[in-house]
Amino acid sequence: MTDLSINTDLVSGILIGFVREEVLKVGARGVVVALSGGVDSALSARIAVSALGKESVTAVAMPYRESNPSSLEDARLVAEELGVELLVIDISLQIDSYFAAFPEADATRRGNKMARERMSIAYDISATRAALVLGTSNKSELLLGYSTLWGDGAHALNPLGDLYKTQIYQLARHLGLPQRILDKAPSADLFQGQSDEADLGFTYADADQILYQLIDERRSPGEIAALGLDPVMVQVIWDRVRNTQFKRQPPLIAKLSARSVGQDFRYPRDWGH
Amino acid sequence: MAGSPPVQLALVQHQPVLGDLQANLDWCCEKISAEAAQGADLVVLPELSLTGYFLKDLTPETAVRLDGPELERLITATGKAAALVGLILESDRFSFYNAAVLISNGAIRHVHRKVYLPTYGIFDEQRHLAAGDQFLAADVELAGGASWRIGVLVCEDLWHPSSAYLLSRAGVDLLLCPSASPGRGVGSGEGELGSATSYGAMLRTYAELFTVFAAYCNRVGFEDGFHFWGGSRLLGPDGQILAGPLDDSPGVLHAQLDRGHLRRARIAHPLLRDERFDVVQHQLDLTDDD
Numbered sequence: 215m216t217d218l219s220i221n222t223d224l225v226s227g228i229l230i231g232f233v234r235e236e237v238l239k240v241g242a243r244g245v246v247v248a249l250s251g252g253v254d255s256a257l258s259a260r261i262a263v264s265a266l267g268k269e270s271v272t273a274v275a276m277p278y279r280e281s282n283p284s285s286l287e288d289a290r291l292v293a294e295e296l297g298v299e300l301l302v303i304d305i306s307l308q309i310d311s312y313f314a315a316f317p318e319a320d321a322t323r324r325g326n327k328m329a330r331e332r333m334s335i336a337y338d339i340s341a342t343r344a345a346l347v348l349g350t351s352n353k354s355e356l357l358l359g360y361s362t363l364w365g366d367g368a369h370a371l372n373p374l375g376d377l378y379k380t381q382i383y384q385l386a387r388h389l390g391l392p393q394r395i396l397d398k399a400p401s402a403d404l405f406q407g408q409s410d411e412a413d414l415g416f417t418y419a420d421a422d423q424i425l426y427q428l429i430d431e432r433r434s435p436g437e438i439a440a441l442g443l444d445p446v447m448v449q450v451i452w453d454r455v456r457n458t459q460f461k462r463q464p465p466l467i468a469k470l471s472a473r474s475v476g477q478d479f480r481y482p483r484d485w486g487h
Numbered sequence: 488m489a490g491s492p493p494v495q496l497a498l499v500q501h502q503p504v505l506g507d508l509q510a511n512l513d514w515c516c517e518k519i520s521a522e523a524a525q526g527a528d529l530v531v532l533p534e535l536s537l538t539g540y541f542l543k544d545l546t547p548e549t550a551v552r553l554d555g556p557e558l559e560r561l562i563t564a565t566g567k568a569a570a571l572v573g574l575i576l577e578s579d580r581f582s583f584y585n586a587a588v589l590i591s592n593g594a595i596r597h598v599h600r601k602v603y604l605p606t607y608g609i610f611d612e613q614r615h616l617a618a619g620d621q622f623l624a625a626d627v628e629l630a631g632g633a634s635w636r637i638g639v640l641v642c643e644d645l646w647h648p649s650s651a652y653l654l655s656r657a658g659v660d661l662l663l664c665p666s667a668s669p670g671r672g673v674g675s676g677e678g679e680l681g682s683a684t685s686y687g688a689m690l691r692t693y694a695e696l697f698t699v700f701a702a703y704c705n706r707v708g709f710e711d712g713f714h715f716w717g718g719s720r721l722l723g724p725d726g727q728i729l730a731g732p733l734d735d736s737p738g739v740l741h742a743q744l745d746r747g748h749l750r751r752a753r754i755a756h757p758l759l760r761d762e763r764f765d766v767v768q769h770q771l772d773l774t775d776d777d
Contacts, residue, residue: 434548466712469609470673472681477712478608 218426220381222388226261229373233265236371237346239487244270245348245371246340248332249300250403251275251288254374255350256395257386259296261373262348264389268297274339276332279306285403291392301339305331325404329365336369346370354379354418357425358451359458360402360410367461378425379418416447424451491633494744497527498719502708502737505539508549512537512557515572516564522739523568528630529744530570533665533706534601534642535585537574540667541710546615550577553595558588565590569627571639571704573665575616576600582617587639587665589625597625599639603647609669609713612643622650624657633746635660642666645689655697656764660749662693666705670716670735683718687732695726698752698759700744707735724752 237245244266247259262271273296275289286302293300309328313319319327336347349372351361356375361367374382379400386396400410400418411417424447427438435452439445467476499518503511515536522530534540537557538549551557551574561572569591576586576598585604589597600619604612624638638654638661645651645664654662672681679687686703694701700723707717720731721742730742753759 468709469669469671469713472672472674473608474671 215423216426218378218380218422219384220377222385225377225381225385226264226389229261230265233262233348233371233373236484237266237270239484240346242344242346244272244343244345246272246274246336246343246345247348247350248336248366249273249275249289249292250350251282251285251292251395252398252400252403253382253386253391253395254352254355255289256292256391257382257389258348258350258372258374259292259298260386260389260391263296263298270345271296271298272339272343272345273298273300274332274336275300275302276305276335277302278309278328279304280406281403282401282406284398285401288392288395288398292395295392303335305335321405325402326362326365328404329362333365333368340370348373349375351375352377352379352382354422354425356462357429357458358414358421358454359461360414361461363461378422380422415450420444420447421451424448425455428452428455491746492630494528494630494633494635495526496702496721496742496744497522497530498702498704498721498731498733498740498742499530499532499536500705500707500717500719500733500736500738500740501533501536502706502715503536503539505710506542506545506549507539508537508551508557511539512560516560518739519561519564519568519570519572520566523564523566523570527741528568530565530568531663531665531702531704532570532572533704534573534587534667535575536572536665536706539710540669540706540715541713542575543611543615546575546583547577547581550575550583552577553588553598558590558595561588562590562593562595565593567592569596569629571663571665573641573667578617583615584619585612585616585641586619587641587663589627589637589639589663591627591629596627597623597637597639599623599641601641601644602650603643605643609671610643622653622657624654624659629744635744635746637661637663639663639665642668645686645693648693651693651697655699655759655762659697659699660746661744662697662699662701664690664701664703666703667715668705669713680716683716683732686718690720690722691726691728694722694724695756696758698724698749698756700724700749702742703732707737724749725756 245262249255273293277286340347347369349369352374355361401408427433435448438448473479519530571589573587576584585601587599602619604618606613624636626634629635636659638659670680690701702721704719706715717735718732719740721729723729731740733740
C-alpha cells in the first residue's frame with residue numbers, strides 16, 4: 215500500500231489561500247456551500263470559514279422528504295460548530311411536482327434531478343449575496359465520475375478536487391471537524407440508505423490506491439497489477455475513469471471560425487483579476 | 488523510364504477512432520490489403536491514422552516501435568505494394584514522434600518524423616511530441632519496376648516552404664502529404680473552409696514550382712469538436728488537380744501517376760534544371776560579417 219498521507223498544515227494553508235484569493239479578487243463577498251451532512255461539504259465550509267470568516271460563508275441544507283433525517287442534523291451540527299448561517303430549503307415540493315408527470319422515474323433519475331435542483335438553489339442564493347458557489351467534489355469522485363453532471367459537479371471554485379477521499383478524511387481530522395461527521399459512511403444521500411461504497415462496489419481506500427497509481431504515477435493497468443493490486447478492480451476503475459471523461463470537461467463546441475470559445479480563445483479564467 | 492506503366496495510387500480518407508490503436512491497426516491493415524488486391528501500387532493513409540490526432544495524454548499509450556508487432560502486421564498487409572501510414576513512433580530513448588512510415592515490398596523503406604510541430608492556436612504538439620530534424624527522400628519501386636523518388640511532408644511541414652524545397656533538392660518525383668487538418672475559417676468568400684483554401688494554394692504552388700506530383704491525404708471525422716475536412720487530392724507536376732478533391736466523408740480517391748507526365752512537365756518548365764542551389768547554399772552560409 216502506498217502512503218497517500220499529506221502534509222495537512224501545508225495543504226490547508228494552500229487551500230485557505232486559494233479560496234480567499236479567488237473569491238476576493240473577482241469582487242465576490244463570500245461563498246455559498248451546500249451542506250449535505252457529509253465530510254466533503256463540511257470540509258469545504260471549514261476551509262471557507264478560515265479563508266473568509268464565518269460571516270462570509272452561507273451554508274444551505276436542501277433536504278428532500280425521503281432524505282435521511284440524520285443528514286440534516288449533521289448539517290446543522292457543522293453549521294453550528296463553524297458558526298455560519300444555515301438556510302434550510304426543502305426541495306420536496308418542486309421534485310414531487312416534477313416527477314408527478316413521470317411516476318416511472320427510477321432512483322438515479324430522481325437523485326440526479328435533486329442534485330441539479332440543489333445546484334440551482336445554491337446559484338440563486340449566491341446571486342443574492344454576491345457570493346460564489348463553493349464545490350465539494352473530491353478527486354476520487356471526480357475521477358470515478360461519481361457525481362451528477364451539472365448538479366453537485368457544478369460550482370465556481372473547488373478546494374477539494376485534488377484530494378483523494380482518504381486524504382479528505384486526514385485533512386478533516388486535522389481541521390477538527392466533528393467526530394460524528396468523520397465516522398459516518400460516505401453517502402450521496404440521493405435515496406435513503408444509499409452508500410457510495412456499495413454503489414461503487416469497492417471502498418475508497420482501495421480505489422484511491424489504484425487511482426493514485428493510474429493517475430499520479432501514470433502506471434498502466436498491467437504495471438499496477440504487477441504491484442499486487444487486484445487486476446480486475448484496476449480494470450474496472452480504469453474503465454470508469456475513461457468512460458466518465460466527459461463529466462470532467464466543458465461542453466464540446468463545434469469548431470468553425472478562426473478563433474473559438476473553449477478551443478483557441480485561451481485567456482485565463484482569472485483574466486483581469 | 489517514361490514508358491513504364493502508370494502507378495495506381497489510392498488516397499484513403501480514414502476516420503480513426505481516437506486512441507484505439509488496435510481498432511485502427513485492424514482497419515488500416517484491412518484497407519491496405521483490400522486496395523492492394525484491387526490493383527493499388529501505393530496506398531496512402533492520413534497523418535496519425537493508427538491513433539487519431541488530438542491525443543494529448545494518450546500519446547505514449549498509443550505509440551509503436553519500428554521493430555514492434557504493429558509494423559510487422561502493416562508490412563504483411565502491404566505485401567508487394569507500398570503504403571504510407573501515420574503513427575506515433577516511440578524511440579529507444581522514449582521520445583515520441585509524429586511519424587509517417589513508408590513500407591514497400593516487405594520492408595520499411597523510409598520514416599519521416601514530422602519536423603514542424605504546431606504549438607499555437609488549437610495545436611499543442613510540442614507539449615507531447617519530439618520533433619524530427621530532416622527531410623529525406625527515398626527511392627521506391629512502384630508498379631513492378633520504375634523507381635520513384637518519394638518525399639513525405641506531414642501536415643504542418645507543408646506550411647514551411649523550405650521543407651518542400653529541401654525535398655526538391657533531394658530530387659523527389661512525388662510528394663506525399665498525409666494530414667490531419669482541422670477545419671477552421673468559415674467566413675472566406677471561396678465557398679470552402681479557410682484551411683482548405685490554404686492547403687489548396689500550398690499544394691498547387693509546390694507541385695507547379697518543384698514540378699512534382701503532390702498527393703494530399705487528409706483525414707475526416709470529428710474529435711472533441713474539431714472537424715477534419717478531408718479534401719484529399721492528387722496534383723500533377725504542372726500544378727493541376729488530377730483527381731479529387733474529395734469532400735469530408737470517409738472514402739478512397741483513386742488516381743494514376745504517369746512518369747511521362749513528369750517528363751513532359753519538366754521539358755516544358757525546366758525549373759529544376761535551372762534552380763541555383765549553389766546560390767541558396769552560399770547565401771545561407773553567409774554570416775553577418777560577410
